[in-house]
Amino acid sequence: MSAVSSSELVHRYGGNLPRYTSYPTAASFSEAVGPAQAEEWLRALPAEKPVSLYFHVPFCDELCRFCGCNTSVMRHEDGRMAYGDLLREELRRVVALVGTQRPVQHLQFGGGTPSTLPAAALRHIIRSVRSMFQIQPQAELAMELDPRHVPEGYPALLGELGFTRISLGVQDLDERVQDACGRHQSFEQTEACISAVRNAGVSGVNIDLIYGLPYQTEDSIAETARKIASLRPDRLAVFGYAHVPWKQKRQRLIPEDSLPQPAERLAQRARMDAVLRAEGYSPVGLDHYALPQDALVKAADSGVLRRNFQGYTTDSSDVLLGMGASAISMLPDGYTQNITAVAPYARAMADNQCLPVARGVARTEDDRLRGRLIERLMCDMGVDLAQMEAQLDVFEPELAALQPLADDGLIVINGPHIRVTEKGRPFLRNVAAVFDTHRKSLSEPTAGATLQPRFSGAI
Ligand SMILES: C[S@@+](CC[C@H](N)C(=O)[O-])C[C@H]1O[C@@H](n2cnc3c(N)ncnc32)[C@H](O)[C@@H]1O
Numbered sequence: 001m002s003a004v005s006s007s008e009l010v011h012r013y014g015g016n017l018p019r020y021t022s023y024p025t026a027a028s029f030s031e032a033v034g035p036a037q038a039e040e041w042l043r044a045l046p047a048e049k050p051v052s053l054y055f056h057v058p059f060c061d062e063l064c065r066f067c068g069c070n071t072s073v074m075r076h077e078d079g080r081m082a083y084g085d086l087l088r089e090e091l092r093r094v095v096a097l098v099g100t101q102r103p104v105q106h107l108q109f110g111g112g113t114p115s116t117l118p119a120a121a122l123r124h125i126i127r128s129v130r131s132m133f134q135i136q137p138q139a140e141l142a143m144e145l146d147p148r149h150v151p152e153g154y155p156a157l158l159g160e161l162g163f164t165r166i167s168l169g170v171q172d173l174d175e176r177v178q179d180a181c182g183r184h185q186s187f188e189q190t191e192a193c194i195s196a197v198r199n200a201g202v203s204g205v206n207i208d209l210i211y212g213l214p215y216q217t218e219d220s221i222a223e224t225a226r227k228i229a230s231l232r233p234d235r236l237a238v239f240g241y242a243h244v245p246w247k248q249k250r251q252r253l254i255p256e257d258s259l260p261q262p263a264e265r266l267a268q269r270a271r272m273d274a275v276l277r278a279e280g281y282s283p284v285g286l287d288h289y290a291l292p293q294d295a296l297v298k299a300a301d302s303g304v305l306r307r308n309f310q311g312y313t314t315d316s317s318d319v320l321l322g323m324g325a326s327a328i329s330m331l332p333d334g335y336t337q338n339i340t341a342v343a344p345y346a347r348a349m350a351d352n353q354c355l356p357v358a359r360g361v362a363r364t365e366d367d368r369l370r371g372r373l374i375e376r377l378m379c380d381m382g383v384d385l386a387q388m389e390a391q392l393d394v395f396e397p398e399l400a401a402l403q404p405l406a407d408d409g410l411i412v413i414n415g416p417h418i419r420v421t422e423k424g425r426p427f428l429r430n431v432a433a434v435f436d437t438h439r440k441s442l443s444e445p446t447a448g449a450t451l452q453p454r455f456s457g458a459i
Pocket residue numbers: 060066067068069110111112113114144145146147168169170171208209210239240241242243
């Protein structure tokens with residue numbers, strides 16, 4: 001094995017890659033899948049099959065410059081109430097196809113900032129969900145919150161409605177970094193938000209941090225990680241900043257020369273990792289950390305961790321029904337995604353009785369096989385190809401393509417068994433990408449097309 005330097009590793013493996021929260025990935029979605037196909041797939045769901053529910057709320061109280069999500073500010077409460085009505089109407093249409101009283105173990109509100117939904121709208125939605133599904137006694141009900149904008153009474157409302165987990169954006173505590181990101185959030189705001197939800201009986205707390213942001217240094221990032229760890233969230237996500245100004249115009253306000261270079265990003269990631277481990281957190285997959293007694297760590301240890309559009313999860317359901325603008329659904333036959341922007345989503349809902357589906361992709365048998373393999377790799381940091389319900393020789397080209405990664409110490413190949421090393425953890429997506437047969441066709445540019453990466457750098 002060669003002792004390859006970190007800048008060489010970044011050079012070799014720092015290309016643009018998907019996050020593998022699905023396979024095929026969203027880059028393969030096309031308009032070939034629309035409402036009729038989605039309805040057929042939903043009707044075909046086996047009776048009694050448990051489902052998970054996702055509600056997407058694309059509104060925020062203010063927009064952060066670094067944010068890669070599709071968000072807007074909806075000042076008028078009437079507009080946010082009306083959006084809540086659309087979520088319920090879409091749920092009603094979906095239930096008309098899949099039937100009522102299916103068991104639900106996981107329900108999530110993501111965004112944007114879903115607490116922009118007025119309290120009355122959230123109550124209506126939860127009431128509808130409880131009347132149409134069987135929410136299991138130990139179900140996880142989760143919501144993303146912005147600690148700077150927690151509406152008065154919202155923590156108590158979440159407790160009253162049975163929410164069990166919140167997910168908070170923090171990103172970084174350093175003032176210069178916050179200035180450049182246009183997100184000013186004090187440590188005290190985050191602390192107050194956590195206390196308020198914990199006092200309301202919502203015990204699960206996730207925090208999002210980001211490395212690779214403007215002006216971040218290894219030291220500043222270590223300081224943020226230490227302070228945030230003192231709040232003892234049970235889970236943390238540590239994302240690499242995805243700078244995609246060709247797609248997200250607001251990121252153009254971030255000066256390019258303030259961004260850490262790839263080798264520095266790798267060092268920041270390593271420093272964050274060292275601090276969180278020293279604070280008692282266990283790493284989970286590519287970018288998560290959790291307290292050792294947390295269900296995410298237990299799932300990882302016992303080989304049942306899952307990965308879906310929400311990232312790493314203990315959710316074992318193969319079906320995720322997504323409601324709202326841009327929401328993605330995962331079905332046994334394929335993935336579907338709703339119309340992205342709010343106004344056309346609302347128009348489509350008003351104009352006809354169809355589902356507001358804009359695109360998607362059907363899954364072939366080969367996609368399912370590779371999807372399972374990639375999910376195990378991303379969750380278990382390894383995979384046994386002999387257990388993959390396929391003749392081993394199917395993967396001969398991949399085993400050959402993996403050899404350079406083994407030579408660089410990122411993986412160990414032992415017969416059909418591939419294990420990702422700690423050195424390889426930041427490059428987990430590169431290992432998964434070797435098994436992604438859709439990537440090749442996607443990365444071949446059409447003549448005359450402007451070449452822009454679809455994904456952000458892997459580091
Ligand atoms: C959908 S956002 C919701 C955050 C929540 N509304 C808040 O303001 O606290 C979820 C997370 O995505 C991550 N995120 C957003 N833009 C990102 C980017 N460009 N690169 C990496 N992570 C990003 C952030 O960590 C963020 O907390």
